[in-house]
Amino acid sequence: AQSVTQPDIHITVSEGASLELRCNYSYGATPYLFWYVQSPGQGLQLLLKYFSGDTLVQGIKGFEAEFKRSQSSFNLRKPSVHWSDAAEYFCDVGARAAGNKLTFGGGTRVLVKP
């Protein structure tokens, strides 16, 4: 069975600074990887996804993530954070063998200081 770990529960970053959120997964084969964002009081919105091919994927809102098979990681990055990026971020993993079921990490809450 697949699993996802997001080691950081909270991260505080200054507006304009760079942001990196860590995600580690456990799965025997090549996983399908996703990052979702949840703004306060909202549902989850897909930021980006990795299925295969180029290991650096671009998403919406200026985010990118890099798949590193050797480290079982799929870290999310943004070069310059905006106040509107304050939200909770979820990494999750899926697999064809699991149908369309996704396994979500515990989430990382990002606070943005002015």
Add this chain to the structure above:
Amino acid sequence: DAGVIQSPRHEVTEMGQEVTLRCKPISGHDYLFWYRQTMMRGLELLIYFNNNVPIDDSGMPEDRFSAKMPNASFSTLKIQPSEPRDSAVYFCASSSARGLQYEQYFGPGTRLTVT
């Protein structure tokens, strides 16, 4: 497409009452998921359907919870009787297996408060 639609957006009910949450998935999607989100337990998958058939209900907390999908465009999650510990945000999501599109699209959620 309007996205995943959930109703009601907010529900306040008294302990012991029956609660029904509704979901309309994105047209053409053949998977539907029900999640529960709380501060203590995070995001939990309760049950999911494929082509209207329940595939995995191992996340349903107890017999008070039931879910149905009578057709491809409608699903319900029912709690009977409701308890204060059921207070949470309930999300519905849908996805499609066609073209290997595994990403799920979430509705805005139903915030349930049981007093």
